Structures are given as C-alpha cells and as structure tokens.
Amino acid sequence: MGFLGPVCVLLLFLGVKVYCQYESYQWDEDYDQESDDVYQPEFQYHQNVDYRVPFHQHTLGCASECFCPPNFPSSMYCDNRKLQTIPKIPSHIQQVYLQFNEIEAVTADSFMNATHLKEINLSHNKIKSPKIDHGVFAKLSNLLQLHLQYNSLEEFPFPLPRSLERLLLGYNEISRLQTNALDGLVNLTMLDLCYNHLDAFTLQDKNLAKMENLMQLNLCNNRLESMPPGLPSSLMYLSLENNSISSIPENYFSELPKLHALRMSHNKLQDIPYNIFNLSNLIELNVGHNKLKQAFYIPRNLEHLYLENNEIENINVTVMCPSVDPLFYHHLTYIRVDQNKLKEPISSYIFLCFPHIHSIYYGEQRSTNGQTIQLKTQVLRRFHDDADSEDDDDDGHEGPEQEETEENMDPHYYGSQEW
Ligand SMILES: *[C@@H]1O[C@H](CO)[C@@H](O)[C@H](O)[C@H]1NC(C)=O
Ligand SMILES: *[C@@H]1O[C@H](CO)[C@@H](O)[C@H](O)[C@H]1NC(C)=O
Ligand SMILES: *[C@@H]1O[C@H](CO)[C@@H](O)[C@H](O)[C@H]1NC(C)=O
Numbered sequence: 001m002g003f004l005g006p007v008c009v010l011l012l013f014l015g016v017k018v019y020c021q022y023e024s025y026q027w028d029e030d031y032d033q034e035s036d037d038v039y040q041p042e043f044q045y046h047q048n049v050d051y052r053v054p055f056h057q058h059t060l061g062c063a064s065e066c067f068c069p070p071n072f073p074s075s076m077y078c079d080n081r082k083l084q085t086i087p088k089i090p091s092h093i094q095q096v097y098l099q100f101n102e103i104e105a106v107t108a109d110s111f112m113n114a115t116h117l118k119e120i121n122l123s124h125n126k127i128k129s130p131k132i133d134h135g136v137f138a139k140l141s142n143l144l145q146l147h148l149q150y151n152s153l154e155e156f157p158f159p160l161p162r163s164l165e166r167l168l169l170g171y172n173e174i175s176r177l178q179t180n181a182l183d184g185l186v187n188l189t190m191l192d193l194c195y196n197h198l199d200a201f202t203l204q205d206k207n208l209a210k211m212e213n214l215m216q217l218n219l220c221n222n223r224l225e226s227m228p229p230g231l232p233s234s235l236m237y238l239s240l241e242n243n244s245i246s247s248i249p250e251n252y253f254s255e256l257p258k259l260h261a262l263r264m265s266h267n268k269l270q271d272i273p274y275n276i277f278n279l280s281n282l283i284e285l286n287v288g289h290n291k292l293k294q295a296f297y298i299p300r301n302l303e304h305l306y307l308e309n310n311e312i313e314n315i316n317v318t319v320m321c322p323s324v325d326p327l328f329y330h331h332l333t334y335i336r337v338d339q340n341k342l343k344e345p346i347s348s349y350i351f352l353c354f355p356h357i358h359s360i361y362y363g364e365q366r367s368t369n370g371q372t373i374q375l376k377t378q379v380l381r382r383f384h385d386d387a388d389s390e391d392d393d394d395d396g397h398e399g400p401e402q403e404e405t406e407e408n409m410d411p412h413y414y415g416s417q418e419w
C-alpha cells in the first residue's frame, strides 16, 4: 500500500483533471458566465441592512411590485413574485428581471418609456406568441439580451431589434418562423433554440447566414431530420444533439470554417463522408449515440472525440490518420468509444499519429447478439514525457508507452458526460 498510495493519488488527480477538461467543454455555460459577468450586476440583497431612502428611487422611480437596488439604480428586480402582468418599466431602467412569474402577455404599454433597456429576463413565465404585442421588442433599440426560455411560445418572436446580441428561446414550443425573422439580427452572437419543435423544413429559406456575427447556435432537442441549411460562416459552436439527423451533405462544413465545437450526439448518423469533419479549427466533436459503423478522418486540432454508443466494430486508424507528419502532430487527447461493437483495442499505431492521447475510454462493448462484453482494458491511459506539454501529469516514473488499466475509478467520472 505504501507504494500504491501515491499512484492512487496520482490517478485520482488525473481523474479530476480530465473531468475538469470535460467540464470546460460545457461551452454554453462558459459563455453564459462570461456574459453574466458583463451584464449582471453583482447585487447582494441583505435583508437586515438599512437601505436609506434612495435618491434615485425618488427621482427616477421603480415599479411598486419590484425592487431597484440603490447601488444599481438602472436594474429592476421583479422576479419570483407571481406577477401576471409586466409592470410599467421606467425610462431609466436598463436591466429588468421578470423571470419566474406567471406572465402571459407582453404588452406595449409596459415598455412604452423603456427605451434604455439593454436586458430583459422573461424566462420561466407563461408567454404565448399571440400575446406578444407586435413590435414591442423591436422598438427597444438598445436591447442586447432577451431571455424568453421556458415559456409557451409557438412562433419565433418577430420583429426584434437589430441591436440584439443574445437571444434565448430554449424550452418553448416554437415550430414557426417568419421568412424574414432573422434578417436584421446582424449583431446576434448567440441564439439558443434548444428544446423546441423546429424541423429543417421550417429553417429552409430563412437566411440564417444573415446573422453574420452569430458564434453560437443551439438547436438541440428539436425535430431536425437533416442538417440546418445556410448557416452563417461566423459560427463557432453548433449544438444539434437529440434530433433525427441521418446524414451530412458533402461540403456541408465548407461554409463553416470557424467551427470549434460540434455536438451531434443522439441523432441517426449512419453513412457520412469519411473526411466530413476535416475542419481546421475543430476542437470538440461529439457524435456519440448515433449509428456510425466507421471512424473518419480526424482533423489536426481536434482534442476531444466522443464516439460512444455507435455501431463501430473496428476502428481503422489509417482512416483517422492517413499520414503522420512529425512536424504537425495531431492534438487529439481523449477518445470515448464505449458501447460500440469493438472486439479488440484500437491499434497502437494510434499513438504514433496522435502522440497527445491521454486516454481512450473503452467501457463496455456490445457483441453482435446484444450482450455486453469487456475488453481487457476499460480505460487506456498513456503517460509520456513530452517536454512541451507540462500538463501531461507525468509522474516521472512511467515510460513513454506505459499503459494502465483502471477499473476501480470513480464511476461518475465518465457517467457524468451523458448529455
Ligand atoms: C411615460 O413617461 C411619461 C412622461 O414622463 C409619463 O407621463 C407616462 O406615465 C409614462 N408612461 C409609462 C407607461 O410609464
Ligand atoms: C434569467 O433567468 C434565468 C432563469 O431562467 C436565470 O438562470 C438567469 O441567470 C437570469 N439571467 C440574468 C442575467 O439574471
Ligand atoms: C452592432 O454592434 C456594433 C459594435 O458593437 C455597433 O457599433 C452597432 O451599432 C451595432 N448595430 C446595431 C444595429 O445595433
């Protein structure tokens, strides 16, 4: 035990570290945090503190149902109040928080004077599309962020102000989109439409490419049967998981050269062109829970590859890596291949082509008759003393090609990657 102790600690440390790497993959959370830092005033309300009668409250006003913190007089907090209507928003207010209420309608008179609004949070309400007064948002020419997630919208809100940068519409019932609804949104960087009822037909001819600054598009948990057409070339993060997409047209991604991360788990991908993901900026690729039978070409900058729950019987490394260029090593560090039909571990040639690989997660494999089988190794980790990668957790004892089996590691380590 005296000898094993430090090893276990090291493995634990490794587990935590790789887990953390995965955590950083939650790009929309990172993204949210960033924006919250920018927009969300860090206000902490202490009940026992005697807030003096604020000067601004007198002169500028605050809706009686809401609270305008004296030190952030341009913010109005009306969340969690069982409100059924939107209070009248005074003209100096820049942020209004109305989430977690019972609001059904967005009425023009509430916003009549609110021309300085930059952010509206109306998430977790009961808003239906026909109850949004026409043009109520479009008039707010300073609006940057609009939260409408967790409502009952059936239609994409239209029109919207051209100033808008972030639009959150997840968890609605949106199945309709006006032809020119997206045209003016030139400053939009983030559009979240996950958990709606959109299909690819609805997105056709909608000029998504006109959102020429769009960096993140979330379309997860919709009803897409094919890839969304005509996306803007500025896109860096594309989330399409849990749709019914079965193929990707050749050259689809040639219009998306900046793509950093692509999430397509829980679809029906089957036959895809072998070099379809040849994208020079791609870092994260998740095609787990599909029907893939074969591996594909791995672009040089890809770091994390998720292939679990597919139909792969044999991973042909030559396809992933047709040639090894010692001057331009691939960056792949992590592969997940559990719940496939592998009969043996991937050829060790993979370490020649992808010298940065830290671990390959084999987990359980399925045999052709549906039974689960274990390969000799569940997790294959590799330690190497690569001088230029100090974060490789090299303990200085392991040889360059040392392999390890870890059976008794934290089961949540990989389990938590389900999404
Ligand atoms: C808008 O501002 C005008 C003038 O300051 C005021 O008379 C009116 O009541 C305000 N309307 C609303 C809906 O706040
Ligand atoms: C808006 O409301 C959501 C709840 O749906 C909350 O998670 C989010 O932090 C709110 N945004 C801001 C900036 O307050
Ligand atoms: C878009 O953003 C740029 C840079 O922040 C700004 O100058 C421009 O006015 C914005 N456009 C609109 C329509 O608000």
Ligand SMILES: *[C@@H]1O[C@H](CO)[C@@H](O)[C@H](O)[C@H]1NC(C)=O
Binding pocket: 221, 242, 266, 419
């Ligand atoms: C995928 O969507 C279906 C509904 O369309 C839902 O029942 C299922 O739980 C979702 N699966 C995942 C993994 O999100």
Ligand SMILES: *[C@@H]1O[C@H](CO)[C@@H](O)[C@H](O)[C@H]1NC(C)=O
Binding pocket: 275, 278, 280, 297
């Ligand atoms: C990948 O794309 C590059 C150009 O971006 C090209 O030179 C290379 O041949 C492609 N590789 C494959 C396997 O398609």
Ligand SMILES: *[C@@H]1O[C@H](CO)[C@@H](O)[C@H](O)[C@H]1NC(C)=O
Binding pocket: 316, 317, 318, 319
């Ligand atoms: C792997 O793929 C290459 C190139 O497509 C092919 O020549 C080779 O026969 C394949 N090897 C196996 C074992 O399938």
